[in-house]
Amino acid sequence: MGRYVIRRLLQMVPVFLGTTFLIFIMVYALGDPVLAFFGDRTPDDATLAAKRHELGLDKPMWEQYVTYMGNVFTGDFGTAFNGQKVTELMGHAFPITIRLTLVAITIEIVFGVGLGLLAGLRRGRIADSSTLIFTLIVISIPTFVTGYLLQYFLAVEWKVIDPAVSADANFSELIVPGFVLAGVSLAYVTRLTRTSIVENLRADYLRTAVAKGLPRRRVITVHLLRNSLIPVVTHLGTDLGLLMGGALVTERIFNIQGVGFQLWNGVLRQNSQTVVGFVTILVLIFLLANLLVDLLYAVLDPRIRYA
């Protein structure tokens, strides 16, 4: 196992460098950051050149990349155009997004697995078909529609919640955004759990568990769920990475100043340092989440061994 982890970590190096380089190119393809810096005013060429030289933007692309990565490894992600350190922005944005992700993933586990188990155990009955229809509806509706609808009814019409999340973004404020964010994935978790449950219900070892005279509750929790949740857990692991970076829409709707919000602003204002910095961290999170999933898989299923 130890050797496997080391090999996987080493494999991450080229993947990390490759993806960050691509992001680097992409950001510069968006437009000239120096022009964007001046907004509506058009500066003269001399000022532009001086600014470019000051920021090191007149050097070739690869040299800029090497300098940037060198800085990143010393913990310097550069400075956003408003003068704030990018690391400072991260320090504010990531805790909020992590909280939102935790809320969303909890909702996915509780409701997704719960509904999936219910549907799987009552296959072909009303509970099953209604869950199927429910998940179909949730999957078909884009996040921004559910987001704006919930915001409109809960906050504007019924005044149950505040339409915008405060800058602190504590857990109670994040419940409704969490549901919006979890929505589509929750539906997938429900279906995945259901399929897995139905499949394992037919397994021979489940029949053995019944033949051993185990109580129904034990048959379901120890024997059925333990096996059925293996694919679900791995799905949730990859979801962790997705939720961290994919909250753009939800964070915009509820004005949550997390990672997605900062990324959105960064792209909009061609704030290249912010965008590249945040995405670099997200790439790392993705890679680590994937490793975690693979390791978790071996823990859950003893038949899988890594050498």
Add this chain to the structure above:
Amino acid sequence: MSMLTKTGDASSRGGAGESSTAPLLEVRDLHVEFHTRDGVAKAVNGVTYDVSAGETLAVLGESGSGKSVTAQAIMGILDMPPGKISQGEILFRGRDMLRMSGEERRKIRGQKIAMIFQDALSALNPVLSVGYQLGEMFRVHQGASRKEAKAKAIELMDRVRIPAARQRVGDFPHQFSGGMRQRIMIAMALALEPDLIIADEPTTALDVTVQAQVMELLAELQNEYQMGLILITHDLGVVADVADKIAVMYAGRIVETAPVQDIYRRPAHPYTKGLLESIPRLDRKGQELYAIKGLPPNLLHIPPGCAFNPRCPRAQDVCRADVPPLHPVTEQDGTELPGRGSACHFWKETLDA
């Protein structure tokens, strides 16, 4: 342990001291059908058999003959729906299990009646250690602690002669060989020293040398604990050594019953005869092997009359019209042959042929 046997005794030994002779398990006129999209499949059509303590009943038949379904009905692990027990009784120590509550039946499972499954690899839970799965029996039925359960699991593994039981108790099913896995299944069935064990083709998934070892072990343990054993198989070779009596099944019915030696010498049903003739024999080397022609019947459309009639060399018009009852088989002069029965209109002719 004593606490467990007490409850069983109280309910069964009520009769006038005949508990030693009364059969442990009696299946009476059992009918099981499966409601499928294509119609009703009649898997078991009036099976009657019994097993006493220390006795081995071999249930013989092709796949689809209803032998496993009968066993599942006894165990109470039939998938219902689509399965349905439409008629009959299953008496365990004189009490009809089909009328018991779910909780009462659960307490019998594993504790009084245990089952050994065919393919141990799929019948054992792949993600739980064998020690856990064995220990679960003691934890659930006897309230043993984790530690006690583990100790008992090691003891059991030793009992079925798994080498280095102490080191291997934490291993998972896929880490054992096929023979060892089947031993673990046997250990699991044996855990609470049940009164009756149902072994559903326990050796089918194993290679021949291991088959013999496993059967030997099973017979030895059965003898030691004086358990009743229902051995479900399609292998006539396995049966001869272990069984006391045989029930041959065809299309969900018992077509012949007999003490084990009698059936090999003088079968009284053309189907049994066909099965015996299709065993390869050394003294008939070089000759073509006999095979019963045709296929087992479709359970959705069982032929009228005797279900075997389309494949039977002896079939007459009566066989296509009337279902033969299980006739008691006697000698030509009328002397009774104990324990023998044949569901053939022409049992007399078959017996002497």
